[in-house]
Amino acid sequence: MISLSRSVELSLGSISSSKMRSALTTMGIVIGVAAVIANVSLGASFNQFFTNEVGAVGSNFIVVTSQNVNVFFENQLHVIKNSPGVVSVSPIKQQMAKVTYVSTSRQIDIQGVTQDYEQVANLNMESGTFLSDQDNYVAVLGSDVANTKFDRNISINNPIEITFRKQDGGVVIQKFIVKGIIKNPTTAFVQTGVEPNVRIFIPLSTMNSILGEKDYGGFFVKAASLDVVKATRDGIDRNLGRSLGVPSREFNNPDTKPYVLVDQLEILQQTDQLSAALTSLLTSVALISLIVGSIGIMNIMLVTVTERTKEIGLMKSLGYTKRDILFIFLIESTVVSIIGGVLGIIMGILGAYVVNSVLNLPNVFPMMQILMGFIVSIIVGLVAGLYPANKAAKMDPVEALRH
Incomplete structure (x- = not known):
């Protein structure tokens, strides 16, 4: 079986040979991941903002009012x-x-x-x-x-x-x-x-x-x-x-x-629910962008398979197995996703920082959610590249060479 380093080398060569196509493919993932990271960070910043606001009113307070x-x-x-x-x-x-x-x-x-x-x-x-x-x-x-x-x-x-x-x-x-x-x-x-x-x-x-x-x-x-x-x-x-x-x-x-009690924890729970609902809404919208980006990867990879039909036939004639071809194309889509994920994280953090500055919100960047966004981008690349890679792997070498 072809080594991982050789697969990465071939994938990078394919990506660099079609810079515009690769850039447009990567852009879909960049926008999707950036939107998810920015919205998750904004949700966390709003939550911290609400906590600070309630804390400014008093420390560990309980308000008792008569009816x-x-x-x-x-x-x-x-x-x-x-x-x-x-x-x-x-x-x-x-x-x-x-x-x-x-x-x-x-x-x-x-x-x-x-x-x-x-x-x-x-x-x-x-x-x-x-x-x-x-x-x-x-x-x-x-x-x-x-x-x-x-x-x-x-x-x-x-x-x-x-x-x-x-x-x-x-x-x-x-x-x-x-x-x-x-x-x-x-x-x-x-x-x-x-x-x-x-x-x-x-x-x-x-x-x-x-x-x-x-x-x-x-x-x-x-x-x-x-x-x-x-x-x-x-x-x-x-x-x-x-x-x-x-x-x-x-x-x-x-x-x-004849009286009513309200405490700081109760208000914090209400604001937590509000910020959680806001985060869920924003993240759901951002995930749509990520799905669109995955469709873009799949489309471009299908085009890539069609364009490289003769190359695939040549690789098979030189001894590359079905598994090798599948692995090479999966690595290529994964590399695109990794690049898009890294750029998306950078853009998402910068975008959240700018919005926080405009809205005067505290800067909160939850690292676990950011890491999850990066992992999701890799999974998206694997899933989106699976069908085109499988299509390439199943090609008949003789028919591919004739193409």
Whole structure:
């Protein structure tokens, strides 16, 4: 049987003798593999982007929100603080209110929090400092509120007026001094309901004093780690249910609870499903290109067999067996696929890098999937070259020489 090195030498000679034809054949594989690699890399980059976005909102967070007023009080705050796995917790309360700065008024979400909120929500200050539990009539603004909502930018020590609406319909207008401005966390895509850049934060005690209320709207909780978020959430759920008198027989029915819990893992699972669906869609489209490329290889190899009929007859007359001819043509199609696969990987990585740069996505190149794309390109070459190689191997040498 002919050696592998001799088969490769003959295959490279055939490829180099018809450079244009070989280049066009290779191009089909290059485009197919590049599309698969680029789309797989984009899917992984989107997944990392979603993870970063959720992580920017807070570390290992659990958000507890009440369904009605007068549900959460100081007792529930202590219940959550004493739940296993809880590192810190900030009660929260929010109201959409009219905010006036100089002569401009806007409707902005006002959120009452404690000083622990800064740690729980992973906040970074652009200027000034965050609230402390000793503060009264001061406010911390999200970056968008300070820089884009009003006709003029708001700086620290500037006064703003907030118009609160009480439950009895009364209105209270109160002046606050801006203590700090929060740096924009750039959570542009994944919205969790706790984005700080579009909110104004004030001390919760001050907010309740103005409204004449004592309850909390919910809690923003930080667990010890992402690994224990699920267990911590379950513990908070059980303890809150008991403190609020939720019957144990109906505890698994969410409709019986006057509150809702959302955690970071739940949001990450949703984004993982989204990125997986996106990756599957993009990869499916790219695989079509790879199939088209394989058809191109088969067509060109069939043409090659026809063009080299006399050469095949001569090779058989010189002692080359059916197996030798089959092997030579299979090696030729495989070499084309390998060249196309290598070039496709390079183009795919470069293409993904360019798209990531344009979309401001992290660069993630999963090596296992890239290796799989290369292996698939080789398999495609083998499968596409099998029929033409078999056709060449079955040729009658006398008929081939007459051709």
